[in-house]
Amino acid sequence: MATQVLVPPLGTNVDTVTLVTWYKAEGDAVAAGEPLFAVETDKATLDVEAPAAGTLRGVSAAEGDDVPSLSCIAWIAAEGEALPDGAPTDTDEHLPARTGASPSPPHPLTPSPLHPLTPKASPWARTLAAERGIDWTLLQGTGPQGAVVGRDVEAAAQAGRRPAPTPLAARVAQERGIDLAGVGGTGASGRVTRDDVLRAVAGSEPASDIVETFALTGVRGKIAERMMRGSHETAPVTLTAEVDATALVARRKALQAAGLKVSFNDLLVCILARALGEQPRLNAVYQGDRAVVRRSVDIALAVDTDRGLLAPVLRGAERLTLAQVAEGSAALIARARSGQAGPDELKGGTFTLTNLGMFGIDAFTPIINHPECAILGVGRIKPTPWVVGDCIGIRQALWLSLTFDHRLVDGGPAARFLQSVVRGIEAPGAEDEE
Amino acid sequence: MAVMGIAEALREGIREEMRRDPTVFCIGEDIGVPGGWGGAFTVTLGLSEEFGPERIIDTPISESGFAGIAVGAAMTGMRPIADVQYGDFLFCMMDQLVNQAAKMTYMAGGAVKVPLVMRAPVGSTRRGAQHAQTLEVFFTHVPGLKVVAPSTAYDAKGLLKAAVRDDNPVLMFEHKLLYGSKGNRAEKGAVSPIGEVPEEDYIVPIGKGAIRRPGKDVTIVGKLLTVYRALGAADQLAEQGIDAEVIDPRTLVPLDKELILESVRKTHRFVVVEEDNRTHGWGAEIAAMVAEEAFWYLDAPPVRVSAPDIPPPFAPGLEELYVPSVDRVVAAVKGLF
Numbered sequence: 001m002a003t004q005v006l007v008p009p010l011g012t013n014v015d016t017v018t019l020v021t022w023y024k025a026e027g028d029a030v031a032a033g034e035p036l037f038a039v040e041t042d043k044a045t046l047d048v049e050a051p052a053a054g055t056l057r058g059v060s061a062a063e064g065d066d067v068p069s070l071s072c073i074a075w076i077a078a079e080g081e082a083l084p085d086g087a088p089t090d091t092d093e094h095l096p097a098r099t100g101a102s103p104s105p106p107h108p109l110t111p112s113p114l115h116p117l118t119p120k121a122s123p124w125a126r127t128l129a130a131e132r133g134i135d136w137t138l139l140q141g142t143g144p145q146g147a148v149v150g151r152d153v154e155a156a157a158q159a160g161r162r163p164a165p166t167p168l169a170a171r172v173a174q175e176r177g178i179d180l181a182g183v184g185g186t187g188a189s190g191r192v193t194r195d196d197v198l199r200a201v202a203g204s205e206p207a208s209d210i211v212e213t214f215a216l217t218g219v220r221g222k223i224a225e226r227m228m229r230g231s232h233e234t235a236p237v238t239l240t241a242e243v244d245a246t247a248l249v250a251r252r253k254a255l256q257a258a259g260l261k262v263s264f265n266d267l268l269v270c271i272l273a274r275a276l277g278e279q280p281r282l283n284a285v286y287q288g289d290r291a292v293v294r295r296s297v298d299i300a301l302a303v304d305t306d307r308g309l310l311a312p313v314l315r316g317a318e319r320l321t322l323a324q325v326a327e328g329s330a331a332l333i334a335r336a337r338s339g340q341a342g343p344d345e346l347k348g349g350t351f352t353l354t355n356l357g358m359f360g361i362d363a364f365t366p367i368i369n370h371p372e373c374a375i376l377g378v379g380r381i382k383p384t385p386w387v388v389g390d391c392i393g394i395r396q397a398l399w400l401s402l403t404f405d406h407r408l409v410d411g412g413p414a415a416r417f418l419q420s421v422v423r424g425i426e427a428p429g430a431e432d433e434e
Numbered sequence: 435m436a437v438m439g440i441a442e443a444l445r446e447g448i449r450e451e452m453r454r455d456p457t458v459f460c461i462g463e464d465i466g467v468p469g470g471w472g473g474a475f476t477v478t479l480g481l482s483e484e485f486g487p488e489r490i491i492d493t494p495i496s497e498s499g500f501a502g503i504a505v506g507a508a509m510t511g512m513r514p515i516a517d518v519q520y521g522d523f524l525f526c527m528m529d530q531l532v533n534q535a536a537k538m539t540y541m542a543g544g545a546v547k548v549p550l551v552m553r554a555p556v557g558s559t560r561r562g563a564q565h566a567q568t569l570e571v572f573f574t575h576v577p578g579l580k581v582v583a584p585s586t587a588y589d590a591k592g593l594l595k596a597a598v599r600d601d602n603p604v605l606m607f608e609h610k611l612l613y614g615s616k617g618n619r620a621e622k623g624a625v626s627p628i629g630e631v632p633e634e635d636y637i638v639p640i641g642k643g644a645i646r647r648p649g650k651d652v653t654i655v656g657k658l659l660t661v662y663r664a665l666g667a668a669d670q671l672a673e674q675g676i677d678a679e680v681i682d683p684r685t686l687v688p689l690d691k692e693l694i695l696e697s698v699r700k701t702h703r704f705v706v707v708e709e710d711n712r713t714h715g716w717g718a719e720i721a722a723m724v725a726e727e728a729f730w731y732l733d734a735p736p737v738r739v740s741a742p743d744i745p746p747p748f749a750p751g752l753e754e755l756y757v758p759s760v761d762r763v764v765a766a767v768k769g770l771f
Contacts, residue, residue, distance in 0.1 A: 122733040124702045144770060149733040150702050 002077035003052035004146055008166050008194070009069040009187035010041050017041050019065045019073070024050075026059045030076060033171060039067070051167035052076045058083045069187075070138070072119075121148035128153040138191060140164045165192035172197045219308045229370040234286075235406040238365045239414060243422045245381050245398040251428045255322075265301065265355055266326040268378060271424030273297045273317040276351060279417035281409045283350045286371040291408040300349030300369055301329060303336045310336045311369055313349040357381060363399035373408045376421065377401035398425065435630040439614030443587035443631045444477045444553075447594035448515060450635065452485055455513060458598055459489040461500050462517040466490035474519035475555055475613045501527035501552070505535045505603075508550040513598055520561075521554035521569045521607065535603040536578030547601040551594070557609040557659055557709060558741075558757050562748030568709040568741070570657070571716040573605045574686045580604040580640055581686040585612060585661045587629045589684050592638030600640060609658035625662050643690035645697070649679035652703040652767050655694055655720055657683060660707040660739075660758060667707075667763035676767060686716070694720070695728050702733035703770045707758050712740035734770035739763050 010017060017039040024030050024037075035047040036056070050056075054076040061073035075083055121129070121136045125148045129136040134156050136148045143149030156164065165173065165180050169192045173180050176197065183200045185192035216224045230236075248267060255262050276283040276297050284293040297318040300311040312332040317325060335341040352369040357380035366377040377400070384397035400421060404414045438446070452458045464470050465478040466487060472479025482490040493500040497518060504516040518524055524531065535548045558566040574581050580602050584590040590608070597604035612627050646661060647668050656664040661682045668678035679697050683690055698704050704724045706717040717738035724736045739758045747753050 122702070123730045124733045127730040144734050147734075151733075 002057075002075045002081060002083055002146060003054070004072040004140075005036065005051065005056075005074040005076060006167065007039065007067045007069050007071050007073060008048055008168055009191055010039070010046075010193070016066045016068050019061050019063055019067050020045055021063055022059070023047075024056045026056060026074075028056050030054065030056050037073075049168055049171070050076060051171075055079050119148070120145060122150065124150040125153050128157075132157045138164065140167065165197075166194065168194045169197050173200075176201050219310075223308050226370055227367055230367040233370060234368050236365075236368055236403050237406045237411065237414070238401055238403045239411070239418050240363055240402075241400050241418050241422055242384075243398050243400060243425045244386060244395045245425050246396040248398075248425050248428050249381060249396045260323060260326065261330075262322060262326045263329075264357070264378075264381070265353060266322060266329055267428060268353060268355075268376075268425075269299050269301075269314065269317050269325050269329065270320075270322050271421055271428070272299060272351065272353060272376065273320075275417055275420035275424055277318055278420050279413055281413050282374050282404065282417045284373040284408055285350060286373065286405065286408060291373065294350045296350070298348060298350045300352040300372070301333065302352060302354035302369075303333050305337045305339075307339060310341065310346060311349065311352055312336045312341050312345045313347070315348075351375070353378065357398075363401050365401060366403045368403055368405055374402060374404035374414070374417075377403070400425075435632055437628055438587050438631050439628045440584065440587050440590040440608065441476050441613040443591040444594055444608070445472075445479065445481065446631065447591035447598075448478065449481060449484065451513075451515075451595055451598045452481070452489060454635075455598070457511060458513045458515065459485075459491065459507075460515045460517070461491040461493060461504050461507075463493055463495055463497075463500070463519055465517065466492050473517055475608075475610065477517070477553070477608075477613075497523045497526035498530060501530035502534075504550055504552070505530050505538075505548060508535070508548045508603070509538060509546055513549045513551075515551045515553065515594075515598065517553035519555070520565045521556040522564050522567050524552070524554055524569055524572075524605075531573070531579070531603070531605075532576050536576045538578075539602065540578060548603045549598075549601045550603040551597045551606060552603070553606045553608060555610045555613075556607050557611055558746040558753050559610045560748070560750060560753060561746075563745035566746040566753075568711075568746075570605075570607050570686055571710050571714075571719075574716060574719070578603070579687065581607065582640060582684065583607045583609075583657045583686055584638075584684060585609070585658050585682055586627050587631050589638050589644070591631050592636055593640065593684065595635070596637040596640050599637070604640070607658065611659050612662075625659070627662070638684065640685050641688045641690060642685065643681055643683040643693040645679060645693070646682050647678065647680040649677040649701065651677045651679075651701055652705060652770060653679050653681060653694065653697040653701045654705045654707060654763065654767065655681045655683065656707040657686065657716070658709070660709055663758055663760055663763055664705075664707050666760035667767065670760065670764050671767055674768075676771065678767060689720075689723075691723060691727070694724065698724055698728040699731045702731055703767075704728075704732065704736045705739060705763065705766050705770070706736070707739045707763050709741055709757055711743050712738060713743050715740055737766050737770065739766045 007017060020038040020040045022037045023035050030036060030050040032053040033049050036050040038045055038047050056074055057077050058075040061067050067073055077083055119137045120141060122143060125136055128150050134153055136153060139148045139152045139156050141148035142152055166187060172194050178197055178200050180192055183192050183196050186196055187193040252262060252264060252267060280293050283297055284291045296316050298313050298315045299317050300313045303310050314329050314332055349372055352372055352375040354366050354375060355378040356364060357378055360380055362379045364377050366375040368375050379399035381396050381398045383394050385392050386395035386397060402414060402418045460478055462473060465473045466482030478490060500516060504514040507514045535550055538546045538548050556568050570581060570583060573579050582593045582597060582604060584593045597606055611625055647665055654664040664680045668680050671678050679701055681694055681697055706720045708715055708717040710716050717740050721736035721738055739762050741756050747756055
């Protein structure tokens with residue numbers, strides 16, 4: 001029975017790859033497992049190995065062609081074996097005496113040839129697959145001409161309704177002694193690929209070494225998705241500046257002495273609101289192919305909670321007094337920590353403030369809170385030798401890290417914005433007076 | 435219970451029906467002449483001694499003539515059992531059988547019955563194009579005729595008796611290689627389907643098939659000689675791990691469709707083996723029926739193993755290629771896996 005040479009599925013986001021090289025030509029003998037051809041995805045070039053031994057025949061894709069995953073691009077068959085795409089077999093049963101040929105008995109009719117690129121399944125396989133909810137196009141056929149037949153669907157149903165592993169994965173699993181039943185598939189419709197098997201090999205340490213496994217779902221999944229988008233879908237640039245925050249520290253002390261319970265973040269929100277007013281291009285969100293610059297300064301506050309990182313949004317900061325900011329943010333943060341923040345409070349910000357100062361972090365490179373344009377990372381305030389006039393004094397220094405999306409705004413405006421923030425920190429007061 | 439071959443079983447069936455019913459009589463060529471064979475294949479041997487020339491009627495070599503007599507007798511209340519020496523001669527009586535016997539009940543709105551039995555030996559047995567044809571399909575195509583084809587002694591007697599008692603014209607096809615392998619009319623290469631045949635009265639109902647060998651992997655349908663080819667193939671296939679079910683419909687019209695369909699729904703593969711010529715043949719009809727009514731249960735296309743589209747050859751070597759062999763059946767089945 002001829003074996004299909006299939007283009008392996010190379011992950012869920014790859015449905016077409018480029019055929020780079022054939023290592024074998026039509027008619028060459030191939031051994032099972034030897035490199036047969038190479039394909040290239042947008043990330044890598046990899047060799048695909050022969051799924052069976054025999055003669056390479058019926059090659060239907062050329063070097064440079066784009067070939068869909070799981071498509072059949074050739075066959076490996078015995079020499080002289082009829083290929084499913086072969087010329088129609090002679091269905092007439094002539095007597096040898098009539099043709100003058102050798103006296104071999106007339107051959108029984110073979111089933112009609114079918115196109116090799118069309119996945120084939122018998123009617124019974126289709127019936128069973130429909131009953132069992134199995135996608136037969138993902139199964140490796142073992143019937144006449146490689147057709148998926150009833151037993152293939154039964155086998156798939158017994159294998160926990162999973163699609164068959166790719167031939168390469170099956171062979172690698174056999175070589176490495178891996179039971180495919182325990183390997184999760186990441187290929188098309190959950191097909192187990194070679195990479196899945198190799199991961200399983202790598203991960204087959206004693207179970208006691210694993211402290212914990214958890215799924216990236218729920219809040220974790222949302223964080224993962226937002227972080228991926230922030231780091232992969234933006235053009236991030238980080239600007240840093242060290243600022244003398246002595247005045248800010250003094251200001252906070254004075255306010256607290258006067259009975260206003262205010263955090264550094266509250267002071268920074270007011271400073272940001274003013275700075276964003278001066279550089280409105282930083283108060284923007286990315287929408288499709290355009291940047292939308294917003295009037296309302298809606299500051300997302302990165303909050304470390306038991307459920308993970310949340311960023312509740314304090315809206316209209318440019319219209320709020322310091323006292324209102326302090327009151328609003330305290331309530332927001334409390335709700336986020338207790339899990340009571342509503343979905344509307346956790347989205348729709350225009351700029352994010354993240355502060356790791358309380359953990360002793362000096363500076364870091366925040367990831368943009370997609371689709372916002374920019375995020376300000378704030379480090380710890382620590383006494384630092386500082387040049388003051390002609391002398392060296394001890395000042396309360398603070399590192400700022402501004403990451404912005406260079407698609408939406410250039411370095412100049414971003415730097416000017418950071419300068420505004422620096423000025424606001426160095427000379428606090430006016431903007432937060434009642 | 436007596437053990438006998440098909441010729442003997444038919445003879446016993448005819449004898450019992452003639453004893454039971456005085457309207458039953460036999461008519462044909464050389465079926466009762468003293469010192470003769472009792473028909474071409476000994477079926478009526480000795481019956482004239484019990485029933486005399488009035489009920490075992492020998493006719494001249496005139497197929498259209500005695501067929502007309504038999505059809506007329508049936509229409510007027512008798513129950514004739516006619517036979518031809520070779521089925522090939524049925525073509526001489528096509529008008530009597532197809533235009534008259536088959537249609538009379540329809541044309542008379544049911545007022546006329548034609549309880550005729552016409553027996554005919556068929557099959558390739560070194561006799562060439564005019565004495566070795568397989569003729570069943572010419573008659574399975576005619577509405578109004580029932581067609582039976584027994585492949586065992588038990589079925590031969592039971593179907594003969596059922597045919598005699600049926601009010602419709604029934605054609606009974608008998609394979610020359612199945613009459614028996616003993617006696618002075620035994621054919622070369624005959625198989626010997628001898629079996630136990632009850633002495634008490636029984637019939638095999640017309641329209642009921644039989645599973646000759648149960649199996650789960652493929653359904654092979656044959657008739658007459660090809661039942662035995664299918665059984666031979668099933669034995670070989672079993673050694674290769676393929677469990678074939680062999681079905682003998684026994685009656686060709688009306689066909690026991692459900693027996694075949696039920697089997698195909700179980701095995702998902704279907705092969706029909708026929709000695710008939712391939713094109714527009716009996717196997718084509720069975721395969722089409724399976725494709726139409728059990729399509730969604732098939733794991734492979736329905737396949738026919740047939741004789742090629744030529745007259746039966748006279749040369750023994752060619753005849754061996756003409757009649758489907760066990761090897762051809764095995765190859766066809768293996769092509770489905």
